[in-house]
Amino acid sequence: GAELASATSDPAARAEALRREIEHHSYQYYALDAPTISDAAFDSLMRELREIEAAHPELVTAASPTQRVGGYVGEQFAPVAHEQRMYSLDNAMDLGELDAWMERVAEACGGMLPPLCCELKIDGSSIALTYEDGTLVRAATRGDGTTGEDVTVNMRTVCDVPLRLRDAARPAIAPGVASLELRGEVYMPKKSFETLNAAAEEEGRQPFANPRNAAAGSLRQKDPAITKMRDLSTFMYAIADDTALDVEGQWELLQWLREAGFHVNPDVRLCKTAAEVRGFCEECLRRRETLPYEIDGVVVKVNAFARQREMGFTARAPRWAIAFKFPPEEKTTLLRDITVQV
Numbered sequence: 001g002a003e004l005a006s007a008t009s010d011p012a013a014r015a016e017a018l019r020r021e022i023e024h025h026s027y028q029y030y031a032l033d034a035p036t037i038s039d040a041a042f043d044s045l046m047r048e049l050r051e052i053e054a055a056h057p058e059l060v061t062a063a064s065p066t067q068r069v070g071g072y073v074g075e076q077f078a079p080v081a082h083e084q085r086m087y088s089l090d091n092a093m094d095l096g097e098l099d100a101w102m103e104r105v106a107e108a109c110g111g112m113l114p115p116l117c118c119e120l121k122i123d124g125s126s127i128a129l130t131y132e133d134g135t136l137v138r139a140a141t142r143g144d145g146t147t148g149e150d151v152t153v154n155m156r157t158v159c160d161v162p163l164r165l166r167d168a169a170r171p172a173i174a175p176g177v178a179s180l181e182l183r184g185e186v187y188m189p190k191k192s193f194e195t196l197n198a199a200a201e202e203e204g205r206q207p208f209a210n211p212r213n214a215a216a217g218s219l220r221q222k223d224p225a226i227t228k229m230r231d232l233s234t235f236m237y238a239i240a241d242d243t244a245l246d247v248e249g250q251w252e253l254l255q256w257l258r259e260a261g262f263h264v265n266p267d268v269r270l271c272k273t274a275a276e277v278r279g280f281c282e283e284c285l286r287r288r289e290t291l292p293y294e295i296d297g298v299v300v301k302v303n304a305f306a307r308q309r310e311m312g313f314t315a316r317a318p319r320w321a322i323a324f325k326f327p328p329e330e331k332t333t334l335l336r337d338i339t340v341q342v
């Protein structure tokens with residue numbers, strides 16, 4: 001109808017309408033933890049905006065949601081300025097897009113695909129943990145990537161977060177480095193999510209839309225006692241500044257994080273070929289339902305930190321990583337067959 005007409009005749013107006021709609025849904029999702037549309041519907045709005053901007057680069061603005069890390073910094077918690085920005089990830093919606101990304105990576109690396117570290121994409125909320133002289137001093141959310149929220153008190157209630165790094169982690173820390181910022185995902189196991197929502201419904205409270213919103217909402221409680229009861233867990237997978245450690249790449253970093261005492265996801269694979277990467281993605285998609293926590297894809301990262309540095313970042317995401325997104329859960333059975341055939 002009228003909307004379609006404006007989409008074809010006036011891309012500037014359509015882009016602006018999309019931005020407004022996306023901003024509204026981002027606020028519902030990140031600030032209120034209460035999305036009103038599905039992730040798939042949200043992603044297709046983003047996709048349409050991206051396509052318009054690609055066709056009409058003059059319409060791109062710095063404030064466009066395509067140029068920013070989604071997220072929100074509320075007033076309930078003290079703001080934390082991230083010393084190193086916290087990025088989002090670009091998406092590959094199917095194996096074709098994943099292949100196209102791997103081709104770009106190979107091109108950037110002189111024609112050869114470098115080793116790629118593949119991890120589960122945990123459907124939780126980003127968290128940054130700062131340790132000073134081995135002791136946890138701060139926990140911050142991603143927020144808008146530049147500024148997050150200080151959730152230290154609440155994160156201290158999450159049982160698998162070490163309050164001190166293990167001694168075994170020390171030898172790899174570069175001389176003179178006193179402060180380390182480690183990053184990962186805080187999530188709510190499926191079982192705990194179901195229990196929480198069942199209780200919410202019984203008590204006439206609004207249930208959470210998904211475990212990710214439940215995790216984010218539980219973390220941003222005024223009362224840490226409530227966070228403690230919510231049964232949150234973490235999987236850690238990154239360091240803000242990799243020069244602080246004597247490790248050469250993502251694979252080694254994961255081993256170090258484990259030695260340091262963090263909860264690290266065991267489903268990782270270091271792949272040498274595109275076929276191996278595709279195989280890992282398909283395997284994870286098949287195993288998705290059997291995992292006790294939700295995943296919404298596989299994250300593929302160029303393993304070597306030196307290569308990552310060469311490739312760098314766009315405004316919102318690293319060029320050296322991609323999120324291969326699974327189809328929305330309801331449609332998994334249907335799409336699984338198609339995906340495996342590709």
Ligand code: NAD
Nearest residue numbers: 025026029035037038039042070088089119121122126299
């Ligand atoms: P994202 O979740 O698609 O990907 C980036 C994040 O992945 C990182 O910040 C990190 O926290 C996480 N991650 C999990 N496992 C990881 C791993 N092993 N390595 C690296 N990172 C890992 O991006 P986003 O910007 O946080 O959010 C976009 C998502 O939120 C989309 O799925 C979108 O549909 C949804 N969303 C939905 C609505 C809605 O109204 N339904 C609104 C806004 C956003």
